[in-house]
Amino acid sequence: MDKVFRAKDMARKHVTGDYTKQFELLRDYALELQATNPDTTVKIDVCPNGNPASPTRQFRRIYVLTIVGLDSNNGIYPLAYAIVESENTASWKWFLENLGDDLELGSNSNYTFISDRQKGLQIVVDQLFPNAEHRYCIRHIHDNMRKKWGQTEYRDHLWRCASTTTIPEFEHLMKEFSEYDKEACQWLKQIPPVHWARSHFSGRAASDVLISNMCEVFNGKIEKGRDKPLISCLEFIREYLMKRICNVMKGMKKAKGPLTPTATDILDARKKGASQYIARWNGENKYQVTGALQD
Incomplete structure (x- = not known):
């Protein structure tokens, strides 16, 4: 059995990569990612070292510009992601500071965030973006x-x-x-x-979304990559994002008219509902509209 486990471990390393070796290659990976994807932001954070002369550092976090937003077709559009030591106030602050730099967000920015009310995240959003609208996921x-x-x-x-x-x-x-x-x-x-x-x-x-399901969908898609070595995990996420963005582009090319498919469906439903109303001219420059209330 020991021989089988050793053989399996060797095969796993051959397929997914060595955990330790990939930490050593992380800076090279970041440079290659930036070289092959212009304008990509990659930042690596390491733990403080008591010996500045030491050639090694302990990895703590890595940030790549992508975060989950909502596109014009009501689909998720990832913008920035990070691998951190844990979801705490310090890691959230580091992540949002990097995001703010990339998106040129200032303390007076009017962006809207939606989260699951994590205490560390709440504190940091209030601190960095006091004018932002911060919604809480209803499902949570x-x-x-x-x-x-x-x-x-x-x-x-x-x-x-x-x-x-x-x-x-x-x-x-x-x-x-x-x-x-x-x-x-x-x-x-x-x-x-x-x-x-x-x-x-x-x-x-x-x-006007009320839930953070878009993040849950994204997390579900990358779940299989989480237990991989660091660079393999990052590549799993990058390849998923690449495929998703390409699929969105294909969908855009198939769309007919100036609106996205979802927006077209919503507009058609509104037009159908509006046809049930009656507008009567009041004799001057206004109209009285009557009809059944629509949900």
Whole structure:
């Protein structure tokens, strides 16, 4: 059995690479990545060394410009990724500082972030981008809620409150929730609605997404690469991103008209709904529009 395990380990190293050797080649990999992909940002961070004369350093983090955003067809579009020691305040700050440098974000930037309310991330976003809109994923809020209130009715109340687009309707739905369960509603009120309710969003962002599923999708796609040696892991991610971006480009070429396929479907649905309304001229420069309310 020992001989079999040694043979398997040798075969694995031949296929995926040696873990130790790949750390030694990391700087060469970063230079090659930048040489073959113009304008790519790659930054390597190492642990402090008490002996400056030592030729070796201990790897801590690597950053490559890609992060998950939403494209105009409601699909994920990765922009920046990093491999770090752990998800903590220091690593989040290092990552977002690099991202800010690449995207030329200042403390007055009006970007919108959506996260799962990780404490370290919340602190850093508030510190680096105090004017940014920071949304909290509703699915993660519900995960916390159902630890005590697991029934489907609680989830339905939460989603109705989060999805409505006007403040009066939000207040009405929160009142209904309070009447259903005052304690649960009070728990939800501890989370400022500017972070999770559409009715309280600033309106600056072109997207009104409430969940961070796009990140979960991305994480699922790269899961098989996580246990590989460092460079093999980075190449797994890079190749996935390359294939995805190429597939998006192919889809764009097939699109007919000035809009993306998803935007076209949404517009067609709106046009169909609008055809059910009747506009009557009031005799001057206005119209009265009547018809059934649309969801």
